[in-house]
Amino acid sequence: MNNTNPQHKPQALLLLGCPEVAMQTSLALFTLDLLVTDGINTLIAGNNAALGLVRTADPKGYYVKDMLDLDTAIADLAEKRMDPDICYVFIHNDAGISYLATVNALIGTQAMGIIFGREAKALAQQCTGLQLKNIWARAVHNPGPLKVKISKEIEHWAALNR
C-alpha cells in the first residue's frame, strides 16, 4: 500500500532474529545502508545480543540511528504506536518465521522475510506456503547472492514508494 500523502516520509523497520548466524549483522547493515541512502527512516529492532552486535559493527552510529528492543517493537506494532511502510525480518530459524507471520499480520502494509543460513531453502518454502513474502539464499559465509536480491528488492520497493 502506498501512502498518498506527499508529506509522508517512508519508514522501514528491520527486525533482527537470533544473532547466532554471523551473516545477520552484515546483511542488516547492508540493508540499512541501502534504505538510508534512499532517504528512508529506518529503525532496527532485535534482542540485546543482536543489537549489541550491530552497535559493535557501527560504533560511531554512521548507519544506525534508531534501535529498539524486540519485545518493545512487537508491542508498538501490536498497539499501533508504530506502523512502518515496510518491515524486513531477518530469518535463519523457525522462530524467525513466527516473527515474520506476526509482523505481517500487525502492519498495514507488508513484511518481507530475508532468509539466510543452511536451512534457507526449507524456511523459504515454509514462508511461501504461508503466503509470506521472502527472498532467500543459502548464505552462510558468502553474502553475495543475498546482497543482490536485497538490492533488487529495495530498489523495487523504493521506486514504488517515492
Added chain:
Amino acid sequence: MGCIEQITYEILLSKATFKESSAFIRANYSEVYIIPPGFRMFNVFIIGVPPIYVGISGDSITFPYTKPCHGTFVMKTQSKEEVEKVQKTGKPV
C-alpha cells in the same frame, strides 16, 4: 516490557517449532481458542504463525511463547482473568 519471567509458569514443551507447539495444544486440550498474532497475554505479546492456538482447562491457560534463539515453548499458567479474556475474545475451535 514483555518479560515472561514476571509470571509463574510451567513449561510443557520446549525448544519446539511453532507447528509442533500448535499440534501439542490441539492434541492436549478440549477447550481451544484461536487468538491473533500480537495478542496481549499478561505482559507479553504472543508471537506466532496463524492460527495461534491457546488451550484452557479450568483456570489454567496454555499458550505458545517464541524466543528468537530458542524456538517455541508451550507454557501453562493459572489466570482466571486471562482465561476469561481468551474465552471472550478468542475464536473457539
